[in-house]
Amino acid sequence: MSDIAQETIDRLIGAVGPKGAITALEDMQPYLVEWREKWRGRSPLVLRPETTDQVSEIVRICAETGTRIVPQGGNTGLVGGSIPFETGDEIVLSLGRMNRIRAVDPLNDTMTVEAGCVLADIQQAAEEAGRLFPMRIASEGTCQIGGNLSTNAGGTAVLRYGNMRDLVLGLEVVLPDGRIWNGLRGLRKDNTGYDLKHLFVGAEGTLGVITAAVLKLYPMPAEREVAFIGLPDPESAVELLALSKQASGGQVTGFEIMPRLGMDLVLQLLPEARDPFAESHPWYVLMELSSGGGGGALRNAMESALEQGFEKGLVADATIAASVAQADDFWALREGLSEAQKLGGGSIKHDVSIPVPDMPAFIRRADQALQAVIPGFRSMAFGHIGDGNVHYNPLQPEGGDKDAFLGEWQAVADVVHGIVADMGGSISAEHGLGRLKRDEIRRYKSDVEMELMSRIKRALDPANIMNPDKAITP
Structure with a gap:
């Protein structure tokens, strides 16, 4: 049973027409479940408007009746922000038909x-x-x-x-x-x-x-160079980033880090994937430079950065893509990491940012501290080290119990987020707060920041109908 009056539901369906409303439970399921199945909500109605005017009418009706709204895009979020709660008193507003x-x-x-x-x-x-x-x-x-x-x-x-x-x-x-x-x-x-x-x-x-x-x-870039690089440690990656920025005149577009464990899992997941090197390395960086210049200057900049990296002992091995297809293959190794983690069993995910020079120290501190919480866990730190955002996702110990490991989620988060806060970082770099970190953030933001955000929420949405109890509570 829905906690929303049938009269309200009928009015909302009227705002979009029958083709813009989903009421059958089986048809609503893709809109009610987070893609990792961490959250599963309930709603009597999914609305799919085609125009801004239809959205306006939907929200006007909801404001008048006190009906709560959960806006939803592609439902690819990782913190539960686009999933309704289990109470059944929220409608889902999916914008997928507004695609012009x-x-x-x-x-x-x-x-x-x-x-x-x-x-x-x-x-x-x-x-x-x-x-x-x-x-x-x-x-x-x-x-x-x-x-x-x-x-x-x-x-x-x-x-x-x-x-x-x-x-x-x-x-x-x-x-x-x-x-x-x-x-x-x-x-x-x-x-x-x-x-x-x-x-x-x-x-x-x-x-x-x-x-x-x-x-x-x-x-559109006229020239693009992509290299896959083996390194001894994250400190070398940070130094190589600085060298590459200088050598290219700031034309570094991507700078992604991944550990050997990540490489092994991706090679298992993607049968067509190949290790770029004959020998394994503890860490890898995928670096991309791009510019509008052409004429080979970018290739020279890439080679110069790598040569300096070799001379300083930062780079153990490197290969520059010889074609667009090979560059795409290098990127596939990095982009396969999110899915490949499933092969390692349970993982406790963190989306954190730290000042770039401090990222290696963060990884080292977190690895050491978590051994006391879960002995034998496997460290998985990867992502956008070029902008200080690394996904620190510890994997369950080899042969360990997945459910028992995931049961330590909060204990692990307490350790990781505590170190992040101590180092002046953020516990959410790009995924947001949603349901996952809505309460957690109160431990790390000042009372002044939280009060300012609450005031803004109350000023714009005094009835608290817009995605309530996500990200911020008024």
Whole structure:
């Protein structure tokens, strides 16, 4: 039974029409389960509007009746932010049918898109216009830009281009009372008061529903060099990053780190994958440089950085991709890591950021501290070391009990997050807070920060109907 009145449900279905509403339990299941199946919610209704006006009408009805709303994009999040609770008193508002690219302006280097556009489709549309949209994440074939914006997604190119917050110029948002704020401006400069769009980027749907956005585009790189590199330790990776920035004039687009354990798991998962080296190494870095110049200058910069790395003892072995296909194969080794972890059994995942120079010390401290909590655990630290964001995901001991290991989630998080806080880092670098870290964050943010966020939530959403009890409690 639903806790939402049937009259309200009927009005909401009327706002989108029968084709825009899902009420059968079996058809709603993909919208009610997190992809790792860590959370499973309940709802009487999934709404799939086609227009901003329909979203506005839905939110207006919900505001009038006190009905709670869970906005949802591609449902690829990792912290439970897009899944309703088990109470059955929330509707799911899925933006997937709002998937139109409204405009592409190559001269202004902008693209106006609706929130339900899949990230890979945006990348393709930019490429067809001779431009680059640089957001790159593993879920780009299914995630939607509204979700990317609502979580301030990061990815593998943050080092060069920034997070989603850096890639958006304007937004269209349906506010918690149903009004539409049209802030779709393709301006690089607009110094006319508070920059309202940044309230909604990273807010995880708690302040309103993003329905469209003006995105930044960039020139397509004329030259791209990708190298796979074996190293002795993470300290060498940090030093190599500095060398590479200097040698390339700041043209490092990606700089990803992975341990040997990660390489072994990926080679098991991907039968077509090949180890780039004859000998194994404790750590690996995938480095990408890109520029609009051409003429071989970037290849020279890559070779110069690696040569200096060899001379300083930072690099044990390296290979530069000889073709686009080989470059893609190198990236497949890195991008297969998230899925490959399942082969290692249970893993307790952390999405943390630390100042780049301190990342090796963080990994070392966390490894040592966790041995006292779970002797024999296997360290899995990988990701975007170029921007200080590493996914620290301890794996269960070899042959250990998965359920018992996962039962230590909070104890492990206490250790890892405590070290992160002590080192001036963040317990959520790019995944957001959602349900997973909503309460956890109170231990690490100051009372002033928490009070400011609560005030903003209460000011914009006084009835607390927008994705309630996710990310922030008013």
